Amino acid sequence: MSTISLPRRFALIPAAGVGTRMSARLPKQYMMLAGKPMLQYALDTFAASDLIAHTFVVVSPDDGYIDDMLSALPHLQGTVTVLRHGGDSRQQSVLNGLHEIRTQLADHDWVLVHDAARPLLDNIMLEQLITAIDGDKVGGLLALPIVDTLKRSHTGRVQTTVSRDELWAAQTPQMFRYGLLTHALERAMIRSEAVTDDASAIEMLGMQPKLVAGNPRNFKVTLEHDIALAEIFLKG
Numbered sequence: 001m002s003t004i005s006l007p008r009r010f011a012l013i014p015a016a017g018v019g020t021r022m023s024a025r026l027p028k029q030y031m032m033l034a035g036k037p038m039l040q041y042a043l044d045t046f047a048a049s050d051l052i053a054h055t056f057v058v059v060s061p062d063d064g065y066i067d068d069m070l071s072a073l074p075h076l077q078g079t080v081t082v083l084r085h086g087g088d089s090r091q092q093s094v095l096n097g098l099h100e101i102r103t104q105l106a107d108h109d110w111v112l113v114h115d116a117a118r119p120l121l122d123n124i125m126l127e128q129l130i131t132a133i134d135g136d137k138v139g140g141l142l143a144l145p146i147v148d149t150l151k152r153s154h155t156g157r158v159q160t161t162v163s164r165d166e167l168w169a170a171q172t173p174q175m176f177r178y179g180l181l182t183h184a185l186e187r188a189m190i191r192s193e194a195v196t197d198d199a200s201a202i203e204m205l206g207m208q209p210k211l212v213a214g215n216p217r218n219f220k221v222t223l224e225h226d227i228a229l230a231e232i233f234l235k236g
């Protein structure tokens with residue numbers, strides 16, 4: 001009898017940022033959006049999916065919000081584990097989280113890294129990603145083909161128009177095997193290479209993550225005016 005287990009899928013949500021660009025009273029992942037804290041949307045989506053075994057959320061060591069939030073959400077009990085190991089950057093928070101869960105995951109298990117600041121992820125997008133990536137050797141991410149004309153600026157004026165052919169905007173979740181992603185992020189950190197998402201660490205190993213067409217709704221709530229837009233989508 002084989003003892004090799006089938007790969008499982010876990011969600012890992014970095015939620016240790018402070019939301020500098022939002023300039024709100026509290027970290028943006030805890031701001032109320034259409035009646036719920038922003039972070040709750042992603043937790044609910046993962047908890048409701050049969051395709052996700054468990055969710056880990058990485059918060060800052062001195063986070064004063066997560067315990068109160070979760071104690072008010074008994075339906076999430078048992079679906080999410082809080083890791084108080086956030087770091088100085090998103091990538092450090094992700095890597096710290098991966099290290100904390102190493103005894104619970106096998107190298108071949110999938111990790112779906114998803115920004116707490118993308119509350120509009122839904123089960124349809126999640127299933128599209130998983131269906132496209134489950135059999136893939138490298139892994140991949142939700143992303144959107146660029147539709148706008150792109151300009152490169154120099155001191156506030158157009159220097160040149162950049163071709164949008166073949167350009168995509170990366171979203172999350174980004175889905176990679178636990179062992180590969182951990183190795184890729186460790187290597188990028190040691191070399192101080194600038195990684196702004198999980199896929200770029202994989203790319204630095206010479207691999208080519210798969211792009212899976214996402215949805216504009218799955219945007220990252222970053223600036224104050226994004227709140228109103230997110231609420232329109234959430235209420236609609």
Ligand code: CTP
Binds near residue numbers: 020022086116
């Ligand atoms: N994040 C994290 N640890 C950090 C920085 C960011 O876990 N040190 C998380 C954020 O909480 C967020 C996600 O990474 O869920 C995407 O980051 P971003 O949208 O940039 O959030 P912030 O860094 O909080 O916002 P800002 O850059 O405006 O400060």
Ligand code: MG
Binds near residue numbers: 017090
């Ligand atoms: Mg940030």
